[in-house]
Amino acid sequence: MRITDSISQAFLNLRQKKLRTFLTTFGVVIGIGALVCMFAFGQGIQQSITENFEKMELFHYITVFSATDRQSSRFDHHDYDPDEPDLAEPPAAGDDSPGPILDDALIERIRRLPGVETVFAEIRFPILVRFGGRENFCLAQVLDAEVCRSGLLQLRAGDYYSDQDPNGLLVRDSLLRRLRIRDPQAALGQTLELCSLRIDLGILNPWKLAAIWRGERLPFSTESYRFQVRGVTGRSGTGGAVPIRSDVFLSPRAARPIKKINLTSLREFFPSPDQARGYSTLSVKVAGMEDIETVQGQLDDWHLNTFALIDRLEEFKKGFLFMDMFLFAIGMIAITVAALGIINTMTMSILERYKEIGIMKAVGAAHRDVKTIFFFECGAIGLLGGLFGLLLGIAVSLIINQVINHFAVQQGNPYMDYFRFPAWLCLGGIAFSILISLLAGIYPTYRAAAVDPVVALRHD
Amino acid sequence: MNDASWIITSDLTKVYQTASVRLAALQGVNLRLGRGRFIGITGASGSGKSTLLNLLGGLDRPTRGTISVAGESISGLGRRELSLYRRHRVGMIFQSFNLIGSYTAADNVALPLLFDGVPKKLRRQRAAALLEEMGLADRMHHRPAELSGGEQQRVAIARALVNRPAILLADEPTGNLDSKTSLRIVTQLAHMQQGQNLTVLMISHEQALLKMVAHEIYCLEDGRIIEQETLRSEP
Numbered sequence: 004m005r006i007t008d009s010i011s012q013a014f015l016n017l018r019q020k021k022l023r024t025f026l027t028t029f030g031v032v033i034g035i036g037a038l039v040c041m042f043a044f045g046q047g048i049q050q051s052i053t054e055n056f057e058k059m060e061l062f063h064y065i066t067v068f069s070a071t072d073r074q075s076s077r078f079d080h081h082d083y084d085p086d087e088p089d090l091a092e093p094p095a096a097g098d099d100s101p102g103p104i105l106d107d108a109l110i111e112r113i114r115r116l117p118g119v120e121t122v123f124a125e126i127r128f129p130i131l132v133r134f135g136g137r138e139n140f141c142l143a144q145v146l147d148a149e150v151c152r153s154g155l156l157q158l159r160a161g162d163y164y165s166d167q168d169p170n171g172l173l174v175r176d177s178l179l180r181r182l183r184i185r186d187p188q189a190a191l192g193q194t195l196e197l198c199s200l201r202i203d204l205g206i207l208n209p210w211k212l213a214a215i216w217r218g219e220r221l222p223f224s225t226e227s228y229r230f231q232v233r234g235v236t237g238r239s240g241t242g243g244a245v246p247i248r249s250d251v252f253l254s255p256r257a258a259r260p261i262k263k264i265n266l267t268s269l270r271e272f273f274p275s276p277d278q279a280r281g282y283s284t285l286s287v288k289v290a291g292m293e294d295i296e297t298v299q300g301q302l303d304d305w306h307l308n309t310f311a312l313i314d315r316l317e318e319f320k321k322g323f324l325f326m327d328m329f330l331f332a333i334g335m336i337a338i339t340v341a342a343l344g345i346i347n348t349m350t351m352s353i354l355e356r357y358k359e360i361g362i363m364k365a366v367g368a369a370h371r372d373v374k375t376i377f378f379f380e381c382g383a384i385g386l387l388g389g390l391f392g393l394l395l396g397i398a399v400s401l402i403i404n405q406v407i408n409h410f411a412v413q414q415g416n417p418y419m420d421y422f423r424f425p426a427w428l429c430l431g432g433i434a435f436s437i438l439i440s441l442l443a444g445i446y447p448t449y450r451a452a453a454v455d456p457v458v459a460l461r462h463d
Numbered sequence: 464m465n466d467a468s469w470i471i472t473s474d475l476t477k478v479y480q481t482a483s484v485r486l487a488a489l490q491g492v493n494l495r496l497g498r499g500r501f502i503g504i505t506g507a508s509g510s511g512k513s514t515l516l517n518l519l520g521g522l523d524r525p526t527r528g529t530i531s532v533a534g535e536s537i538s539g540l541g542r543r544e545l546s547l548y549r550r551h552r553v554g555m556i557f558q559s560f561n562l563i564g565s566y567t568a569a570d571n572v573a574l575p576l577l578f579d580g581v582p583k584k585l586r587r588q589r590a591a592a593l594l595e596e597m598g599l600a601d602r603m604h605h606r607p608a609e610l611s612g613g614e615q616q617r618v619a620i621a622r623a624l625v626n627r628p629a630i631l632l633a634d635e636p637t638g639n640l641d642s643k644t645s646l647r648i649v650t651q652l653a654h655m656q657q658g659q660n661l662t663v664l665m666i667s668h669e670q671a672l673l674k675m676v677a678h679e680i681y682c683l684e685d686g687r688i689i690e691q692e693t694l695r696s697e698p
């Protein structure tokens with residue numbers, strides 16, 4: 004028997020029993036639809052999250068912590084000479100010795116490592132921005148002009164500030180919108196008033212504490228400073244371990260006069276006599292994700308405490324794997340039911356076509372020919388079920404995607420494709436459908452081929 | 464092997480073993496049939512006629528004894544070879560026509576060619592030619608349910624002959640037909656038999672019909688041949 008004949012024979016036979024074929028195939032369609040939909044969801048979530056992280060360049064950052072923040076071990080008076088930044092060998096330190104201090108010299112050393120794009124200290128503080136009678140509470144971040152220029156911040160209007168600029172700053176466009184400034188160009192040169200908050204150390208004074216207690220004054224002092232908008236940035240990664248967005252950027256020189264609470268370290272709440280401790284956190288941005296490992300290895304060799312989100316990616320993926328497995332289990336139940344449907348239908352069909360099988364054998368059909376006919380029928384059910392199941396899966400997921408996004412966007416989340424249909428999923432879905440149908444057809448096919456023509460043809 | 468003893472059965476025995484009963488449907492049948500002969504088989508119901516035909520047609524295997532056709536042992540063939548024997552050497556027709564109800568007349572006739580891997584176009588041509596020969600040119604695309612009994616049997620004959628077999632086995636082909644139609648079918652069979660040098664074995668209860676066309680008539684009883692009558696010696 005020719006392959007083409009087997010195929011057309013299969014479809015011919017299926018067409019004879021349209022309703023039954025439809026119902027059986029529908030079972031497969033539901034099963035495959037569910038399975039494909041669920042895989043697509045697993046894929047979509049995983050990819051969307053990974054892509055969004057990548058867009059924010061979160062995977063390009065290594066965060067370096069000062070030893071006290073993570074180990075609470077005592078500092079040595081171990082320091083680096085800023086005049087001798089070429090100190091090639093790592094600081095001699097045993098396992099229990101604290102790491103080096105996060106100061107400008109260390110920043111310089113890290114910056115020179117191959118693969119490192121920029122290094123900057125994480126200095127952020129909360130600030131109240133006033134403009135035209137409006138106020139907005141946001142985060143200010145201190146960045147060297149050079150770091151800004153290194154591609155960390157993309158400009159939408161204006162220019163970067165310079166390191167010498169005592170009162171220039173960059174604002175994010177979203178802050179402008181909150182301040183009702185529509186056009187980024189219009190913001191350039193405008194004066195913003197920044198109000199800083201600082202815990203009033205006067206609370207240590209019992210008299211003042213009493214005044215605070217009586218509600219006559221607040222436990223922090225505010226002070227306001229005037230700055231000019233030099234430039235406007237759009238969406239860009241200013242990462243670190245935690246993707247907090249800063250809305251205002253200014254140079255160390257401009258930030259120096261501001262009395263502030265540094266958000267990145269509780270330690271900064273309390274003034275320390277030992278200013279040589281350096282920064283609490285550094286952010287290291289590498290050129291590509293492949294550089295993370297070597298740079299992080301080097302930093303580890305220097306006994307620095309590091310964190311890279313990419314380390315967590317594997318854990319993330321493991322989490323997704325569990326979700327995928329759960330969804331797979333549900334889909335498999337649906338497909339098992341569909342397979343039972345195929346077995347039932349095909350067995351029924353054999354009983355019905357008992358005589359037909361006998362006739363075929365009498366006119367010369369070999370054992371194999373009978374098997375082929377039934378096998379192709381099962382395969383055809385699988386093919387149709389797979390194709391329409393895929394279409395159903397795509398259709399349903401489009402609807403679900405719209406519904407999820409309707410609510411997600413309302414709550415301020417970005418529009419996301421929660422379902423993905425990579426080629427392997429589409430083809431794999433159809434192939435799986437055919438495979439399951441063929442497996443379901445093994446028993447009926449065997450039964451069909453075993454029909455004894457003498458018995459089948461003896462009287463009606 | 465020669466044309467005079469083209470089909471040979473020796474000690475052909477078929478025993479049906481059901482749960483408790485052991486039934487010998489055929490008990491040592493010895494036949495020597497010449498090529499191109501029209502052979503009639505008759506006998507009471509249950510005498511083993513169909514059983515004999517099924518064994519000769521390769522649909523079943525004997526419990527004991529051998530069959531050889533053109534010097535080739537049929538009883539020794541494997542499953543696959545037996546199906547090829549049925550496909551190429553034998554055509555069968557039945558009392559109840561045994562057409563596939565969902566196929567058209569043409570598709571029914573072409574069915575044996577399907578398993579032989581004959582291309583669709585050729586299958587169509589062969590089926591059309593045979594149906595035309597059977598006088599059914601205008602019934603090609605009818606389904607069996609839309610045909611009369613006689614027409615159905617002619618479709619069945621066309622199907623039996625589509626692979627140009629050497630042997631045609633007919634199990635009471637006129638059993639469901641009125642006498643006029645029966646006559647037509649039998650004359651048509653005889654015509655085919657002469658034209659294609661077919662060896663025909665036809666079971667029938669109607670002695671008169673057999674006597675019109677058959678060269679020899681065998682009579683079975685309890686699985687044994689009890690009588691043989693030669694009507695014509697010319698093939």
Ligand SMILES: Nc1ncnc2c1ncn2[C@@H]1O[C@H](COP(=O)(O)OP(=O)(O)OP(=O)(O)O)[C@@H](O)[C@H]1O
Nearest residue numbers: 479480481486488507508509510511512513514515
């Ligand atoms: N598959 C079977 N199992 C058991 N017994 C069978 C089987 N097939 C036939 N027989 C028995 O074998 C005997 C011969 O049957 P067969 O069909 O050959 O008779 P027949 O001569 O063709 O009769 P009829 O003229 O009624 O068709 C019968 O008694 C029948 O009951």
Ligand SMILES: [Mg+2]
Nearest residue numbers: 512513514634
């Ligand atoms: Mg019979």
